[in-house]
Amino acid sequence: MQNSDILRKIPSVNDILETTEIKELISECPRSLVVNVTRRILGEIRQAALADKRSSNAGSTMADNTIPAISNRIVKSVKKSMNQTLEKAINATGVILHTSLGRAPIHELALKQIIDVSKGYSTLEVDKTTGKRSSRYNHIQTILCELTGAPAATLVNNNAAAVLLALNSITQGKEAIVSRSHLVEIGGSFRMPEVMEKSGTTLVEVGSTNRSYISDYKNAITDRTGLILIVHPSNFRITGFTHSPDLEEIANLGKEFNIPTLHDLGSGALINLKNICSGQFLNNLRGIPCGSETDTYNNNSPDDDYLSNIMSEPTVKESVAAGIDVTTFSADKLLGGPQGGLIIGRKDLIDSCKSNPLMRALRVDKTTIAALDATLRLYVDDKKALENVPILKMIFSPVTTVDERANRLKNNILNNTNGFYSATVEDGRSEIGGGSMPAETIPTKVVSVSSNHISANKLAKELRLNAIPIFARIERDMALLDPRTVIGTEEENEIVNAFKIIADKNTAN
Numbered sequence: 001m002q003n004s005d006i007l008r009k010i011p012s013v014n015d016i017l018e019t020t021e022i023k024e025l026i027s028e029c030p031r032s033l034v035v036n037v038t039r040r041i042l043g044e045i046r047q048a049a050l051a052d053k054r055s056s057n058a059g060s061t062m063a064d065n066t067i068p069a070i071s072n073r074i075v076k077s078v079k080k081s082m083n084q085t086l087e088k089a090i091n092a093t094g095v096i097l098h099t100s101l102g103r104a105p106i107h108e109l110a111l112k113q114i115i116d117v118s119k120g121y122s123t124l125e126v127d128k129t130t131g132k133r134s135s136r137y138n139h140i141q142t143i144l145c146e147l148t149g150a151p152a153a154t155l156v157n158n159n160a161a162a163v164l165l166a167l168n169s170i171t172q173g174k175e176a177i178v179s180r181s182h183l184v185e186i187g188g189s190f191r192m193p194e195v196m197e198k199s200g201t202t203l204v205e206v207g208s209t210n211r212s213y214i215s216d217y218k219n220a221i222t223d224r225t226g227l228i229l230i231v232h233p234s235n236f237r238i239t240g241f242t243h244s245p246d247l248e249e250i251a252n253l254g255k256e257f258n259i260p261t262l263h264d265l266g267s268g269a270l271i272n273l274k275n276i277c278s279g280q281f282l283n284n285l286r287g288i289p290c291g292s293e294t295d296t297y298n299n300n301s302p303d304d305d306y307l308s309n310i311m312s313e314p315t316v317k318e319s320v321a322a323g324i325d326v327t328t329f330s331a332d333k334l335l336g337g338p339q340g341g342l343i344i345g346r347k348d349l350i351d352s353c354k355s356n357p358l359m360r361a362l363r364v365d366k367t368t369i370a371a372l373d374a375t376l377r378l379y380v381d382d383k384k385a386l387e388n389v390p391i392l393k394m395i396f397s398p399v400t401t402v403d404e405r406a407n408r409l410k411n412n413i414l415n416n417t418n419g420f421y422s423a424t425v426e427d428g429r430s431e432i433g434g435g436s437m438p439a440e441t442i443p444t445k446v447v448s449v450s451s452n453h454i455s456a457n458k459l460a461k462e463l464r465l466n467a468i469p470i471f472a473r474i475e476r477d478m479a480l481l482d483p484r485t486v487i488g489t490e491e492e493n494e495i496v497n498a499f500k501i502i503a504d505k506n507t508a509n
């Protein structure tokens with residue numbers, strides 16, 4: 001066949017634009033977009049047809065090139081460019097800091113602050129008293145210093161950036177001493193040794209995977225040493241025969257040899273949960289009446305085991321108080337704010353970070369500052385933080401409350417779906433997630449749903465494809481829904497609605 005014969009079989013742009021399907025599409029979407037997509041797709045078909053002719057199995061792709069098939073491709077492609085793919089989702093997985101689902105949900109006041117400063121203009125880099133230029137970092141510096149006890153503070157796009165900037169600014173091409181047990185990969189290919197290399201720092205490993213002593217650090221110090229680094233082993237735990245020096249021992253060693261110390265804390269709990277998780281406040285939270293036998297935290301409910309683990313999470317304040325020179329942590333892990341990386345500590349070292357040209361490349365947007373500022377203000381009072389910061393509310397939500405919600409959810413699903421599903425409420429574990437406190441799971445109640453009419457995997461897929469995507473856990477061919485991470489009755493109702501739609505759809509055919 002001649003090239004011209006092959007090409008003649010392919011419909012023209014006008015043929016396509018005249019079909020009812022595409023006319024309908026043009027009534028909903030911009031004509032120029034439809035025409036552009038049509039041209040692109042016809043171009044691709046022409047290319048493929050010519051390539052096909054040159055290969056041995058000529059004609060094999062021609063079957064797809066009927067007008068209805070091409071129109072269909074165009075409709076899909078146009079709709080894909082019209083729809084936003086970043087959408088609201090419902091997290092029923094029970095993983096609280098779920099990185100793929102956007103980590104920490106932020107407080108209403110943080111959202112309001114984003115709108116206030118972003119709808120129009122803001123005082124981002126201006127001092128309204130003098131009218132002179134100021135720095136965007138001033139807005140959060142004072143409150144961060146207040147909350148952490150650090151003399152200086154600044155902010156970049158995420159904690160990975162904070163570590164990179166701190167290493168590059170402080171170590172200045174010299175060596176950094178780090179324990180072998182701290183050479184971790186945080187996930188998303190953030191590997192400590194690789195980040196150190198990119199920052200221009202030479203790594204000096206000390207100790208063994210499970211044990212390192214202060215003498216190991218001390219013996220590694222030479223005149224090339226520019227830093228002692230401590231990394232929180234976020235997403236894994238070495239247990240058993242282990243040792244590592246206290247923060248204070250390392251801080252003191254640094255001072256003795258005049259070498260800066262850097263602590264990558266990762267999660268960064270701002271409040272001391274040890275103080276909070278005792279006495280009446282916690283009991284109120286768990287619905288234990290005042291003055292009852294279990295009036296103190298020292299009750300022996302196994303449900304409270306996880307609390308003692310959370311309590312042992314080192315706080316930012318403790319890192320500063322131990323005398324560590326610079327501490328870095330995420331704004332969207334335990335802190336519960338927007339994505340961000342905080343760098344706090346000694347003023348001269350924070351100043352070196354601020355004057356590093358990399359700082360400009362890692363600069364945060366005004367929306368980050370707005371949301372972080374509002375979130376930090378919730379921490380001015382510990383109890384206010386626990387009652388308001390969404391992720392802390394989830395972590396501390398008592399099992400009894402989750403149980404009530406799970407039962408309501410289960411009943412509403414069963415009552416609205418005509419026997420399509422079976423559902424029960426079972427014991428389960430929620431996870432803190434986000435590379436924070438890996439071993440720490442929280443007792444919870446899950447609704448486990450299965451159906452004779454649809455497999456758990458298909459059910460999970462249909463839930464994801466709901467008008468508001470819903471993410472559940474799949475175990476033992478059942479979909480598990482953990483109400484701990486489902487926000488409010490509105491999301492609960494949407495879940496019930498989705499189960500109803502899926503049941504109706506799969507019963508009809």
Ligand SMILES: *Cc1c(COP(=O)(O)O)cnc(C)c1O
Nearest residue numbers: 158159160232234266267330435
């Ligand atoms: C999570 C984590 C990081 C990376 O922080 P991001 O805010 O995700 O960039 C770095 N170090 C540690 C110890 C962490 O836990």
